[in-house]
Amino acid sequence: MTRSDHPDPALVRGWCPGARRPMESGDGFLVRLRLSGGVMSATLAGDVADLARRLGSGLIDLTQRANLQIRGVAAGDVDELIGELDALGVIDPDAASEAVRNIVASPLAGLDASAPIDGRALTHALEAALVADPALHALPPKFGFVVDDGGRCGLGDVAADVRLTGLATPEGPRVLISIADRPGHARPIAVVAVGEAAPSAVALARAVVRLRADLAETPRRMPELIARVGLDALLAAAGFGAAMAEVATLPRPGGANAVLGDHTAGPVGFLGLGAPYGRLTADRLALIGDLAGERGSGELRLTPWRAVLIPGIAPEKMGRIRPWLTAAQFITSADDPRLAVVTCAGSSGCRNGGRDTRADAERLAGLARRLAPGGTTLHLSGCEKGCARPGPTPITLTARGDRYDLIRDGRAWDAPWLAGLTLDEAASALADLAPF
Numbered sequence: 001m002t003r004s005d006h007p008d009p010a011l012v013r014g015w016c017p018g019a020r021r022p023m024e025s026g027d028g029f030l031v032r033l034r035l036s037g038g039v040m041s042a043t044l045a046g047d048v049a050d051l052a053r054r055l056g057s058g059l060i061d062l063t064q065r066a067n068l069q070i071r072g073v074a075a076g077d078v079d080e081l082i083g084e085l086d087a088l089g090v091i092d093p094d095a096a097s098e099a100v101r102n103i104v105a106s107p108l109a110g111l112d113a114s115a116p117i118d119g120r121a122l123t124h125a126l127e128a129a130l131v132a133d134p135a136l137h138a139l140p141p142k143f144g145f146v147v148d149d150g151g152r153c154g155l156g157d158v159a160a161d162v163r164l165t166g167l168a169t170p171e172g173p174r175v176l177i178s179i180a181d182r183p184g185h186a187r188p189i190a191v192v193a194v195g196e197a198a199p200s201a202v203a204l205a206r207a208v209v210r211l212r213a214d215l216a217e218t219p220r221r222m223p224e225l226i227a228r229v230g231l232d233a234l235l236a237a238a239g240f241g242a243a244m245a246e247v248a249t250l251p252r253p254g255g256a257n258a259v260l261g262d263h264t265a266g267p268v269g270f271l272g273l274g275a276p277y278g279r280l281t282a283d284r285l286a287l288i289g290d291l292a293g294e295r296g297s298g299e300l301r302l303t304p305w306r307a308v309l310i311p312g313i314a315p316e317k318m319g320r321i322r323p324w325l326t327a328a329q330f331i332t333s334a335d336d337p338r339l340a341v342v343t344c345a346g347s348s349g350c351r352n353g354g355r356d357t358r359a360d361a362e363r364l365a366g367l368a369r370r371l372a373p374g375g376t377t378l379h380l381s382g383c384e385k386g387c388a389r390p391g392p393t394p395i396t397l398t399a400r401g402d403r404y405d406l407i408r409d410g411r412a413w414d415a416p417w418l419a420g421l422t423l424d425e426a427a428s429a430l431a432d433l434a435p436f
């Protein structure tokens with residue numbers, strides 16, 4: 001593989017890397033693994049860690065779609081890495097198949113007795129249907145699905161164009177079909193039997209492909225399409241009736257706060273470990289793979305919250321495990337200030353980065369946490385593209401050259417409130433904005 005085989009992804013809107021479509025970045029190529037349902041065996045974790053050390057830089061990202069990215073692969077090693085992953089049986093036969101399987105599933109799917117449906121089975125059915133229909137490979141690159149089993153880990157904060165949510169009804173388990181009619185909002189359109197859920201999602205996807213084909217400027221996401229053609233036209237094209245009224249569901253905990261730390265004594269026993277700023281090392285991945293294999297149920301569950309769950313660890317084993325996790329610097333508490341910061345690769349991993357945002361995140365995390373007691377308060381962006389967070393954040397620091405622009409309640413590309421700050425000046429501004 002040569003560099004000319006791939007366009008510069010930083011310059012291509014909507015570019016989505018995969019294992020079959022590696023993306024060149026500032027530290028070499030990155031190869032993304034889209035593991036079905038975010039399920040990774042302990043053995044595979046060890047194998048991927050070895051490959052990341054041998055053929056990459058040893059750095060591994062955990063993405064907001066619960067995928068893993070092996071970073072820092074030299075152009076001359078990409079083909080060998082893909083061959084090794086192929087031999088492990090964890091990548092699709094072609095780029096189109098891996099791209100269309102853009103599904104985030106409930107991290108505890110199949111293990112959670114409180115879930116009304118088996119999210120793993122539904123995920124597998126949807127994946128198979130998406131891959132089998134070549135027409136669906138024309139879906140836009142970031143068009144995505146969520147399969148939420150309705151159980152312990154709510155996925156309400158995870159972006160999706162089509163959302164399938166398990167429901168417990170007096171008539172038995174059902175699936176609520178929702179679509180994103182505007183950013184951040186899921187509009188319910190039907191409740192169907194479990195066996196009808198994947199075909200319903202596929203019908204919507206086919207309608208999206210057909211309707212896009214008739215438009216001169218093709219929308220990339222569901223809200224844009226609905227804004228262009230109208231909700232009724234979409235539903236008619238997909239064979240649905242009129243949209244239904246809002247469905248009242250009980251709020252469920254979700255996000256990193258709901259899964260981090262020791263949940264081994266709960267009904268679905270697991271340990272939740274956050275990857276600081278979404279980054280693992282090969283050694284850390286190998287460590288948690290060993291823990292899962294020797295003390296857990298033999299698998300890891302990747303989450304869209306940049307955390308990994310290890311199911312099946314007995315509570316009495318935690319005393320011996322905890323020191324290892326602390327030494328490896330995993331996030332094990334929702335109070336950890338590193339959770340207040342979201343950052344992209346920055347100059348250490350992207351040629352567009354003006355500053356090493358990951359190093360700066362370590363410096364600023366404590367101040368970021370002081371801005372608010374919970375949630376993300378600070379977005380560090382290596383340039384105005386804002387890859388790590390397309391939505392607004394209370395404070396965004398966008399690198400311009402070696403300095404930062406500070407944006408309040410906006411995105412990385414919005415007009416700054418303060419411009420041209422050194423890191424010390426940015427830290428001082430954050431301290432002034434913190435309420436104590």
Ligand code: SF4
Binds near residue numbers: 353384385387
């Ligand atoms: S936002 Fe970060 S990762 Fe995205 S192009 Fe800019 S420097 Fe690179």
